[in-house]
Amino acid sequence: MRRLGLILVPYLWLLALFLVPFVIVFKISLSDLAMAIPPYTPNLDLTEGWAGLVSFFRELDFENYVWLTEDALYWKAYLSSLKIALISTALTLLVGYPIAYGMARAPEEWRPMLLMLVILPFWTSFLIRVYAWMGILAKEGVLNQFLLWTGLISEPLIILNTNLAVYIGIVYTYLPFMILPIYASLERMDESLLEAAEDLGCSRLSAFWLITAPLSKQGVIAGSFLVFIPTIGEFVIPSLLGGSKTLMIGKVLWDEFFSNRDWPVASAVAVILLLILIIPIILFQRNEQKQREADG
Amino acid sequence: MRRFSWFNATSLTLGFAFLYVPMIILIVYSFNKSKLVTVWAGFSTHWYGELLSNQSMLDAAWVTVKVAVVSSSIATILGTMAAYVIVRAGRFHGRTLFSGMIYAPLVMPEVITGLSLLLLFIGLNVDRGVMTIVLAHTTFSMCYVSVVVSSRLVSFDQSLEEAALDLGCSPFQAFRLVTLPIIAPAVISGWLLAFTLSLDDLVIASFTSGPAATTLPMKIWSSVRLGVSPEINALSTIMIALxxxxxxxxxxxxxHQAVRKKREEQAAERQL
Structure with missing residues (x-):
């Protein structure tokens, strides 16, 4: 009895506030836009009994999904979100790997301190960390002032409100997610393997490619998914740092909902986004499982 | 130490500079006298004064703290229960769905979570405000709590609990006297995580809030969208400092606790 209560409380909570809302999103994505409150039809009217239920289901259709494939805006936004997520994941890996490597090779008594320095930004507001770059990348911003002062450039660079600014913002805010799993896998590595390889005549570089890189593969995969998955639906970074040409699906969904007030289309956008995300999420969980099994 | 080469030193220096210089610049410019964030006009704490006399900002901060305290506390209780269910309850009907619902919110885009909860609240005709934000935050942060707590529960020696039960504890007493003290650090970090997530959240709060309640991130958002402002720099500095x-x-x-524990263990060993 007590066990049942223990299971039921969190179970019912999640059913009511996680699963049911999704069913509602799905249902509304099959509805039509209407000038009413709520702004879509049909609405389930249980007072009409069975007949009401039948006519309710009859009126649902996939019209909004057809609309999504016809209007270039949407599929372009999906593609460009995937592209931006992919490029910024690669960039984050490029920036994050050397940092994780340096941390794992640092003297042991420094490591807790370094780890804390990586985690600290994670606890500070995401919004503020993105905002910090607005003042740096602006046309009269700190970066341009500095570059003009050094004489490296004679004209201010236009970075804010371009895709480049979005990449910088993503790399900056998601860096800890990349560093931590790579660091974890590198720190576990047995360094005597490298000594053995060098004793046997490997150069440092080839020892890295033959030993360190394969041993840190799990961490690289985990970190890449941790950056890639949330980036696809990112909203704050493209809105603050991106320009009118930056197309990301999270922003499209937001505008569809708050500006156009087209709830059925916004819901259809959400359903498709979820379908796109399922593949990387399953791959990520497989990778985690594999790692758990390898750890025994 | 052999491998701590110049390469490692450079990548660490550059890496940490990248992580911290933007925040340092933000902090420096919060003490700028000029309204223009890009021109340095001398040191001043003017914007902090301005911030502290901005009543709507203070109201938003108060709403945010209220929401964060309440939602993270409920989320800690629910998340600990959920962790217990996942690690201990064994097989039951719908277990796969349950663990799916625990892990899904961790990777769910905030726009989708926000949209779906808003549609639920509208469907139920609930007045949106502090209450609905609390419900939304509790739902996603309980999942984080349960992940943190369950990783601790997995590594925890179950025979201790069984011993307590054998010695006549009720299951609840065994939990309170044996399990809870051992998993307490995980429960506390779960609470802290939930608290921070709630403080930070912009997207889900924007969807689930009504005109009656504005949280601090929503307030920052509406100001920041128009451009950089020194007042927001001052606010950011205070938040970073906290x-x-x-x-x-x-x-x-x-x-400190780790050192104390080690010392106690050594003392115990000496006595043996």
């Missing part, structure tokens, strides 16, 4: 003090003191406490 977080830094919090994280450093938490790690000092942790270190």
């Amino acid at each position: 977080v830094t003090v919090g994280v450093i003191s938490a790690s000092l406490i942790n270190k």
